[in-house]
Amino acid sequence: VTRDHLDMVLAQWAAETPELDATPMGVVGRLQRASRLLDKAIADRFADHGLQLWEFDLLATLLRSGAPYELTAGRLGELSMVTSGAITNRVDRLVQRGLVDRRTDPDNRRSVLISLTESGNEAVRGALVDHVDNEKQLLAVLGPRERTQLAGLLRTLLVGLGDVPQEE
Amino acid sequence: VTRDHLDMVLAQWAAETPELDATPMGVVGRLQRASRLLDKAIADRFADHGLQLWEFDLLATLLRSGAPYELTAGRLGELSMVTSGAITNRVDRLVQRGLVDRRTDPDNRRSVLISLTESGNEAVRGALVDHVDNEKQLLAVLGPRERTQLAGLLRTLLVGLGDVPQEE
DNA sequence: GAAGATTGAATGTTCAATCTTT
DNA sequence: AAAGATTGAACATTCAATCTTC
Numbered sequence: 071v072t073r074d075h076l077d078m079v080l081a082q083w084a085a086e087t088p089e090l091d092a093t094p095m096g097v098v099g100r101l102q103r104a105s106r107l108l109d110k111a112i113a114d115r116f117a118d119h120g121l122q123l124w125e126f127d128l129l130a131t132l133l134r135s136g137a138p139y140e141l142t143a144g145r146l147g148e149l150s151m152v153t154s155g156a157i158t159n160r161v162d163r164l165v166q167r168g169l170v171d172r173r174t175d176p177d178n179r180r181s182v183l184i185s186l187t188e189s190g191n192e193a194v195r196g197a198l199v200d201h202v203d204n205e206k207q208l209l210a211v212l213g214p215r216e217r218t219q220l221a222g223l224l225r226t227l228l229v230g231l232g233d234v235p236q237e238e
Numbered sequence: 239v240t241r242d243h244l245d246m247v248l249a250q251w252a253a254e255t256p257e258l259d260a261t262p263m264g265v266v267g268r269l270q271r272a273s274r275l276l277d278k279a280i281a282d283r284f285a286d287h288g289l290q291l292w293e294f295d296l297l298a299t300l301l302r303s304g305a306p307y308e309l310t311a312g313r314l315g316e317l318s319m320v321t322s323g324a325i326t327n328r329v330d331r332l333v334q335r336g337l338v339d340r341r342t343d344p345d346n347r348r349s350v351l352i353s354l355t356e357s358g359n360e361a362v363r364g365a366l367v368d369h370v371d372n373e374k375q376l377l378a379v380l381g382p383r384e385r386t387q388l389a390g391l392l393r394t395l396l397v398g399l400g401d402v403p404q405e406e
Numbered sequence: 407g408a409a410g411a412t413t414g415a416a417t418g419t420t421c422a423a424t425c426t427t428t
Numbered sequence: 429a430a431a432g433a434t435t436g437a438a439c440a441t442t443c444a445a446t447c448t449t450c
Binding site for chain 1: 241242251260261262263269270271276279280302303304367370373376384387388397398402403
């Protein structure tokens with residue numbers, strides 16, 4: 071059994087504050103570290119495609135929404151877990167790069183519709199297979215059963231945290 | 239079985255690109271969302287203590303390192319997974335608030351030693367119990383066995399990602 | 407007045423350059 | 429020359445205020 075970073079952290083807490091049950095930190099801390107390390111590894115791979123993490127996220131969100139590959143700015147914000155100001159900024163830059171189009175929603179002129187351009191569609195699809203392959207490799211230390219188990223435990227946790235799908 | 243956000247995402251991928259095995263996204267995506275939701279919930283609780291997430295992290299890192307509660311700036315950076323510039327900035331502000339001291343390492347005058355002040359020591363300890371209790375509640379949807387299982391799977395994953403404890 | 411998006415200010419991070427010490 | 433920290437510029441995000449549309 072190889073030790074990870076959190077094993078060291080928990081040992082330190084046990085030594086410094088023995089009366090404290092620090093086991094919750096073992097779960098939360100590992101989730102945070104795993105997420106950060108994965109982000110970094112994934113961002114590195116995207117650099118090969120000339121994409122940033124957030125660029126792929128936004129384009130992929132449009133792609134998986136299905137034809138006509140178009141969502142409102144507000145919806146993109148919910149799905150990305152960032153504020154509306156960040157979405158405005160991100161869309162600005164993707165429009166400049168010609169990867170998405172922005173138009174006013176004719177049915178509700180307060181809303182803005184963002185859609186993939188041809189070029190944007192190709193860019194995401196080009197990165198997609200490589201990206202999923204990369205993720206698969208990053209998870210390769212876990213066996214198939216373990217991956218399923220991990221996903222299941224995380225789903226339970228997420229539901230408890232209120233992570234339910236807002237209408238599709 | 240209640241669905242979470244990623245169940246929806248995977249269903250969308252299955253519909254749009256049926257030839258793609260998107261299961262790795264189910265694991266990585268859930269890790270990212272769980273980490274973000276936990277961060278947010280934890281930050282909210284810290285606000286009650288007048289602390290930011292990064293403030294608690296830095297102070298708690300010093301505390302769990304044990305007496306004399308002192309580490310170099312570089313070491314703090316490694317442990318926090320942020321750049322040296324960020325550490326300089328964070329320490330600046332904690333010094334101003336009187337929660338840490340900064341002094342040149344007499345044995346190696348290139349290094350800077352950061353230590354908890356009395357006030358800083360009290361502040362972390364004051365927030366610590368409440369914080370762990372909060373984490374316990376956030377994880378409460380999982381049973382004890384499930385929590386252990388989750389921690390174990392994450393450890394395996396982390397070791398695979400190279401997350402080994404640099405000498406303690 | 408509320409909803410949706412944009413703007414500008416404030417904040418905080420990374421990155422590269424610099425300075426001191428070894 | 430390399431190690432460690434600081435600085436300033438560039439960048440990106442949040443937050444609050446504003447503008448338009450409903």
